[in-house]
Amino acid sequence: MLDKEVQVLRRLHTQCLIRPQAMPASDERLEVIGAFNPAVADVNGEVVLVVRVSEALKETRPGYRSVPRYEHGRLEVEWLREEDVKYIDPRVVHLKANGFTRLTFVTHLRAVHCGDGKRIERIEDVPIMPETEEEEYGIEDPRITRIGDTFYMTYVAVSRHGVATALASTRDFKTFTRHGIVFPPQNKDVLLFPEKVGGEYVAFHRPDPSAHFSSPEMWLAWSPDLVHWGKHEPLHAGGGTWAMSRVGGGVPPFRVDGGWLEIYHGNTKSNDIHDVGTYSAAAILLDAGDPRKVLKRIAEPIMVPEADFEREGFVHNVVFPTGLVERDDVLQVHYGAADTYCGVVEWSKKELLGLLK
Numbered sequence: 320m321l322d323k324e325v326q327v328l329r330r331l332h333t334q335c336l337i338r339p340q341a342m343p344a345s346d347e348r349l350e351v352i353g354a355f356n357p358a359v360a361d362v363n364g365e366v367v368l369v370v371r372v373s374e375a376l377k378e379t380r381p382g383y384r385s386v387p388r389y390e391h392g393r394l395e396v397e398w399l400r401e402e403d404v405k406y407i408d409p410r411v412v413h414l415k416a417n418g419f420t421r422l423t424f425v426t427h428l429r430a431v432h433c434g435d436g437k438r439i440e441r442i443e444d445v446p447i448m449p450e451t452e453e454e455e456y457g458i459e460d461p462r463i464t465r466i467g468d469t470f471y472m473t474y475v476a477v478s479r480h481g482v483a484t485a486l487a488s489t490r491d492f493k494t495f496t497r498h499g500i501v502f503p504p505q506n507k508d509v510l511l512f513p514e515k516v517g518g519e520y521v522a523f524h525r526p527d528p529s530a531h532f533s534s535p536e537m538w539l540a541w542s543p544d545l546v547h548w549g550k551h552e553p554l555h556a557g558g559g560t561w562a563m564s565r566v567g568g569g570v571p572p573f574r575v576d577g578g579w580l581e582i583y584h585g586n587t588k589s590n591d592i593h594d595v596g597t598y599s600a601a602a603i604l605l606d607a608g609d610p611r612k613v614l615k616r617i618a619e620p621i622m623v624p625e626a627d628f629e630r631e632g633f634v635h636n637v638v639f640p641t642g643l644v645e646r647d648d649v650l651q652v653h654y655g656a657a658d659t660y661c662g663v664v665e666w667s668k669k670e671l672l673g674l675l676k
């Protein structure tokens with residue numbers, strides 16, 4: 320945990336909305352270990368979440384580590400000898416023979432109808448499952464932006480080829496059309512702006528920062544059609560010990576008086592490689608006509624892990640905002656908590672904007 324950094328924004332409401340136990344497993348061999356990092360859509364007043372559902376194998380075998388994956392959409396399980404793997408963190412193992420990464424779980428997505436955003440009303444029967452080779456280890460961390468009458472969903476596709484970001488679209492949250500990979504590996508936290516700026520679509524993205532030439536960065540890219548992206552440019556927004564190690568877009572940017580407000584996440588550096596570090600959230604305001612210009616920011620996080628369900632879970636100390644609904648002055652933000660739960664927090668928009676300098 321962070322000792323010094325405290326959140327500077329008052330929470331009007333905090334709630335653990337979805338627990339793993341609430342979500343059906345996609346296969347009888349699997350158990351749901353996380354229902355978190357939800358994409359959020361406001362469907363004519365009804366809040367719909369598309370939840371990341373992570374599952375691990377129920378069976379354990381002494382001396383072996385199971386690593387699941389999908390082959391053409393079919394679940395396959397490999398058993399690796401414990402002495403052949405190195406545990407990096409609860410999510411990741413490395414194969415000693417070649418250093419390659421495998422995940423200890425697989426992930427799919429499922430839509431959950433949430434009424435006013437604070438209760439589970441209905442869980443869709445049909446899950447959104449990995450299909451392609453680029454999705455063999457799972458589809459994760461969706462974000463939804465409504466453009467016209469279509470909901471566009473970016474999501475992370477994880478496979479032997481790396482961590483890429485793909486695009487899908489839907490109108491009813493039952494059927495999704497896949498548009499393929501839009502940002503090749505290693506890239507995640509892709510968020511679409513809800514309207515064109517200067518005649519083009521705009522997206523946040525986050526290329527892998529592991530070369531460590533600088534502190535981590537979010538980038539912007541531009542597109543004529545949401546599929547072909549170019550004019551990539553870094554948008555410096557990291558900084559502060561709370562965002563030393565990673566930074567990335569959180570909720571899709573939305574218009575406020577004075578520009579585009581973006582709520583993003585940052586991660587502390589940890590000296591212990593088994594400790595993932597603390598994930599917190601902050602905000603920046605970008606120019607309405609030219610989002611490459613950062614008009615205002617805040618040095619401290621507006622949200623740090625505080626509630627028990629944010630501090631303890633599959634990965635401790637994580638708050639990871641992924642979607643937002645606006646109701647007058649109230650910003651209702653859904654987030655992943657401890658890589659295990661979906662939380663919902665409410666803030667006053669006026670208070671948040673007042674903190675940006």
Ligand code: MAN
Pocket residue numbers: 410411422459475477482
């Ligand atoms: C990181 C974490 C995991 C995720 C992988 C692949 O290790 O965010 O939860 O599964 O990246 O995206």
